[in-house]
Amino acid sequence: MKAIMVMFDTLNRHMLSPYGGPDWIHTPNFKRLAERTAVFDNSYVGSMPCMPARRELHTGRHNFLHRSWGPLEPFDDSAIELMGDAGVYTHLVTDHQHYWEDGGGTYHTRYNSFELIRGQEGDPWKGEVRTPDGPLLDHLHPIAKKMVRQDRINRKYIREQEQFPQARTFAGGLEFIESNYLEDNWYLQIETFDPHEPFYSPAEFKERYSHDYEGTLADWPIYGPVTEEPEDIRHMRFEYAALLSMCDHYLGQVLDTMDRLDLWQDTLLIVNTDHGFLLGEHDQWAKCVQPFYNEVAHTPLFIWDPRTGIQNERRQSLVQMIDLPATLLDFFDIERPKDMQGRSLRRTIEADVPIREVALFGIHGGHINVTDKRYVYMRAAVTTDNQPLYDYTLMPTHMRSRFAPEELKQLELAEPFTFTKQIKPLRIPAQTRGNLHDFATLLFDLIHDPEQATPLHDPEVEARLVELMIELMQDNDAPKEQYERLGLGVPSLQ
Structure with a gap:
């Protein structure tokens, strides 16, 4: 086969x-x-x-x-x-x-x-010391600007x-x-x-x-x-x-x-x-x-x-x-x-x-979401600073960098999770996703609003999906602070 x-x-x-x-x-x-x-x-x-x-x-x-x-x-x-x-x-x-x-x-x-x-993209592939022609979008974040510069070089090839x-x-x-x-x-x-x-x-x-x-x-x-x-x-x-x-x-x-x-x-x-x-x-x-x-x-x-x-x-x-x-x-x-x-x-x-x-999905430090095919429920953080939030890892690297010494100075050993094979991971305070605070908790009815244009207010549906969300989080042995961050009120279950 x-x-x-x-x-x-x-x-x-x-x-x-x-x-x-x-x-x-x-x-x-x-x-x-x-x-x-x-x-x-x-x-x-x-x-x-x-x-x-x-x-x-x-x-x-x-x-x-x-x-x-x-x-x-x-x-x-x-x-x-x-x-x-x-x-x-x-x-x-x-x-x-x-x-x-x-x-x-x-x-x-x-x-x-x-x-x-x-x-692809900003892959550090071909090397040129001279800045390539064209605007490099100075208003971008320095990492994005670096990627744009590299992409201009790569496209020559x-x-x-x-x-x-x-x-x-x-x-x-x-x-x-x-x-x-x-x-x-x-x-x-x-x-x-x-x-x-x-x-x-x-x-x-x-x-x-x-x-x-x-x-x-x-x-x-x-x-x-x-x-x-x-x-x-x-x-x-x-x-x-x-x-x-x-x-x-x-x-x-x-x-x-x-x-x-x-x-x-x-x-x-x-x-x-x-x-x-x-x-x-x-x-x-x-x-x-x-x-x-x-x-x-x-x-x-x-x-x-x-x-x-x-x-x-x-x-x-x-x-x-x-x-x-x-x-x-x-x-x-x-x-x-x-x-x-x-x-x-x-x-x-x-x-x-x-x-x-029901399916659970999301990004670390962002909304936690569930869908049952009919509804999509997006639960936002209730804390103004999106805390508490931690990375649990034995491989402390971000996308393009190692964790900085300032981050690692705050680490401690956490108790094992059900999937870590009795190994204690590092527990490191995490970077927050503050830009998501522009968005509140959202609920959408995909049958009547497939384009998700108008958030739905239905306490009964929300309560049912919150219960399912908690069950899935427990099945995934979610850290107790995730419940606190989202205002779910069940950290004692961890």
């Missing part, structure tokens, strides 16, 4: 044709994919954003209640590593540059082999379509398939950073969305409220659509290869993403600095399981990223670790058998 995962970053469900995307966006291969797979209509994020989601992909449990962005922990069970230990050859090819930053350095080494493609990191990533994945399709027991993860911002794509894809535009917004929106004009939003959506069509093109190459080599007979195919992106909806850009509206939280998911033969069917069950490692282990007949909370989707694919009543 073989398995292939094609993982995109920032893939917007509502812009794909199988999910009712607009006619002007060209995604024929996603439509073709939907005809060959089970299409999940209620897939939701878990831990946000990139590397927290990838920790879930390995461990099958949520990251965001205990820790912010960071590496795999020494006590984590990696499904990828477990597959390798059981004799399944695992290979990763990716242009997702966060894997070689401080906060992502333990993920790609869990695979038997890996290929890292350089050049990314001109032709075959030079783009996405193209090279898929070429590497297809090379692996061509070299190994006659072998058995392997897992291939083709993971591209696209269509993550900046929305840089080859001319042949931009031409499909040619439009008149005289503004100054390029292809990299600044996270937060929209301050630009409607024509700027329209322009950015065209830039995203061009990159999305590029993703569709290379997805088609994977489908072509599976057709030509008849891999559908014995190969599991999962096509997924970590989250979506706001392109002006709710008057917001991007993610993480605002609540996780469905444009971000409600994700596309397609699965072909050759054991079931289910294709061109929709599935309504509530699923999340934490279910994918369990599904992979089940496919290769490997026992699921006791700390893995996700469930195999085999029976859900077969007959839409539900695996959960």
Whole structure:
């Protein structure tokens, strides 16, 4: 048996044709994919954003209640590593540059082999001492400004379509398939950073969305409220659509290869993403600095399981990223670790058998959210300083840096959690997400208000969802201060 995962970053469900995307966006291969797979209509994020989601992909449990962005922990069970230990050859090819930053350095080494493609976003790839031409957006945060500078340099080396990191990533994945399709027991993860911002794509894809535009917004929106004009939003959506069509093109190459080599007979195919992106909806850009509206939280998911033969069917069950490692282990007949909370989707694919009543999702220090498919409840902090909040980790690194000595001076040993294998983690006061204090607790009815335009006031529904939220937090052995931060009033249960 073989398995292939094609993982995109920032893939917007509502812009794909199988999910009712607009006619002007060209995604024929996603439509073709939907005809060959089970299409999940209620897939939701878990831990946000990139590397927290990838920790879930390995461990099958949520990251965001205990820790912010960071590496795999020494006590984590990696499904990828477990597959390798059981004799399944695992290979990763990716242009997702966060894997070689401080906060992502333990993920790609869990695979038997890996290929890292350089050049995406602000990847410190090509070196130039001289400041590149063009405005460097002095109003940006210094880290963002540094990324913009590096991106300007990188693009000098990314001109032709075959030079783009996405193209090279898929070429590497297809090379692996061509070299190994006659072998058995392997897992291939083709993971591209696209269509993550900046929305840089080859001319042949931009031409499909040619439009008149005289503004100054390029292809990299600044996270937060929209301050630009409607024509700027329209322009950015065209830039995203061009990159999305590029993703569709290379997805088609994977489908072509599976057709030509008849891999559908014995190969599991999962096509997924970590989250979506706001392109002006709710008057917001991007993610993480605002609540996780469905444009971000409600994700596309397609699965072909050759054991079931289910294709061109929709599935309504509530699923999340934490279910994918369990599904992979089940496919290769490997026992699921006791700390893995996700469930195999085999029976859900077969007959839409539900695996959960409600899904929990969020970001460390932000709203904690639950959905039962009908409602989405977003619980905000009640404390004005968003405290207390701690990181529990044995790997004290942020996204692009180690924890500073000033942070580590405040650390103490915490008692073990249920999933830390009797190991006491470090307990370190965490950086807060103060910008989210602009947003209160929110409740939305997805049937009567699918665009989440008008918050609902319904104490009975809220009380029911709070009870479910507390149950899930307890199941995840959430730290007691998370209840205090949210005003849930149950720290004594910890």
